[in-house]
Structures are given as structure tokens and as C-alpha cells.
Amino acid sequence: MKEKVEEVLKEIRPALQADGGDVELVDVDEKNGIVKLRLTGACAGCPFSTMTLHMGIERILKQKIPEIKKVEAV
Numbered sequence: 001m002k003e004k005v006e007e008v009l010k011e012i013r014p015a016l017q018a019d020g021g022d023v024e025l026v027d028v029d030e031k032n033g034i035v036k037l038r039l040t041g042a043c044a045g046c047p048f049s050t051m052t053l054h055m056g057i058e059r060i061l062k063q064k065i066p067e068i069k070k071v072e073a074v
Contacts, residue, residue, distance in 0.1 A: 001067060002028045005035055008064050012057055016043055023057065026074050033069030035061060049073070 005028055016022050021043025026036040037057065039049050046052070050073070058071035 001030045001065065004065050005061065005068075008061055009037075009057075012060060016041075016052075019043070021046065030067070033067050035068055035071045036074045037071060038074055 021041040024038040043049050062068050
């Protein structure tokens with residue numbers, strides 16, 4: 001599943017990079033369907049980072065990889 005997550009993040013990454021940020025995959029808990037990500041660059045300190053993570057990245061990951069139950073920021 002980690003490879004699938006990386007592939008989806010490659011699709012999302014250009015939008016984040018356009019605003020000076022990025023996303024880094026930290027861990028994938030396949031048993032529980034939890035993906036742990038780290039927002040970097042401008043995204044790390046942005047007040048909208050939680051919204052970006054849950055309404056954007058999490059929604060897309062769940063849509064493309066149904067096994068994912070939750071996305072957490074670390």
C-alpha cells in the first residue's frame with residue numbers, strides 16, 4: 001500500500017509545491033489503514049494546513065485507495 005500512497009502523493013505534490021509547500025510520507029499502517037504524513041515548507045506553518053490535509057490530501061487518498069481509513073499529520 002505504501003507504493004500506492006506514494007503514487008497518489010506524486011499527483012498531489014505539484015499543487016502543494018506551487019504554494020511553496022510539500023508533503024512527505026512518514027508511515028503507512030496497513031493493518032489499521034492509517035497514513036502518517038508531514039507537511040513541509042510553507043505548508044508546515046500555514047493556518048490552513050489542517051484543512052489541506054483532511055479536505056484535500058485525505059479525501060483524495062481515500063478516494064483512490066479505499067483501504068485507507070485515516071490520514072494523520074506528524
